[in-house]
Amino acid sequence: MSPAVTRESVYGASMTGRFPILYIAEADASDAILSSGVLAYMVEAMPQASFTVVGSPKSAPLFADTPRLDRLIVLERDSRLDWLGLWNKVRETRWGLVVDMRGTT
Numbered sequence: 630m631s632p633a634v635t636r637e638s639v640y641g642a643s644m645t646g647r648f649p650i651l652y653i654a655e656a657d658a659s660d661a662i663l664s665s666g667v668l669a670y671m672v673e674a675m676p677q678a679s680f681t682v683v684g685s686p687k688s689a690p691l692f693a694d695t696p697r698l699d700r701l702i703v704l705e706r707d708s709r710l711d712w713l714g715l716w717n718k719v720r721e722t723r724w725g726l727v728v729d730m731r732g733t734t
Contacts, residue, residue, distance in 0.1 A: 648677050648725040649699070654684040654692060655730055656706060661688035664730045671728070672696050678725070683715060 652668055655661045661684065671678060672695065681700040682692040689703045702718060705711050 647679060648675060649722055650678050650680050651719060651724045651727045652680055652682045653729045653731060654682060654688045656685035656688055658687045661691055
């Protein structure tokens with residue numbers, strides 16, 4: 630059994646203050662439901678974390694009630710330009726953790 634992943638185990642106990650997490654969900658709603666346990670675990674394990682969730686029009690609404698949700702970004706993903714638009718929306722934040730659940734390499 631692997632040890633629990635906590636903010637302190639990732640960044641050290643000396644890190645204080647806000648801990649922003651960017652969570653990129655799958656576009657397919659059923660896949661997003663299956664992997665939503667990852668986000669639920671982070672919400673529980675990292676009480677000082679705040680969350681920005683990126684999802685498709687089909688998957689994003691599933692995350693609307695996430696505790697400590699700062700932003701819910703709906704990304705159409707019609708072209709690569711949509712990803713540039715996302716970059717412009719999130720680049721100013723110094724993310725503590727980025728979780729990409731899309732399954733792409």
